[in-house]
Amino acid sequence: MKLSNIDFTELPKAVSVLKLLANPERLKIVCVLAERSLNVGEIEILTHITQPTLSQQLGILRKKGVLSTDKRGKFVYYQLADPKLVQLIGCLHELYCDPSA
Template identity: 45%
Template sequence: MADLDIETLRGSAVDACALLKVLGNPDRLLLLCQLTQGEHCVGDLASATGIEQPTLSQQLTVLRHNGLVSTRREGKQVNYSIASHQAMEVMQVLYRLYCQDPERKEPMK
């Protein structure tokens, strides 16, 4: 096994922790889960997730400021999509582990 550059690993660990910190909120996870299916407008996200408007706007702002989502304006409508390749990869793993597994019945402790 080749020696690992600890400084490179340290920088990667900082980046991974920043991503995980943003993902560590149930509302943001729900929003990103919806966005893995493609671009959605705010109204569609609200309907699909049940997240109330003030909270929805706040969480979308956090996702946007951290570079996880991007926006596209179409008239008065704002559409959101996942902008981060890393976030998409993590969401795909989370989906496989928590949403697809019919055997998973109890929450983790």
């Protein structure tokens, strides 16, 4: 990565995403969705976030365009709307969550 070639016009978008991920509940949600799409019940089990808080945070992430949804039968599945987020979460995992790092 060449830091001298930064496009500063894109900084507001990066700041917006980083602000959203600065919330621990939202970061947990995005982390579990980096691997696959999940419904609310599955996200609740994996993140241990209570239903009211989870619904609130999912709404925020969806409103900001971080998440998209897909209705399958009676369930709504959430997934990351931008593949770049999968890369970002992968980097964060490598740096801070991978015990072999």
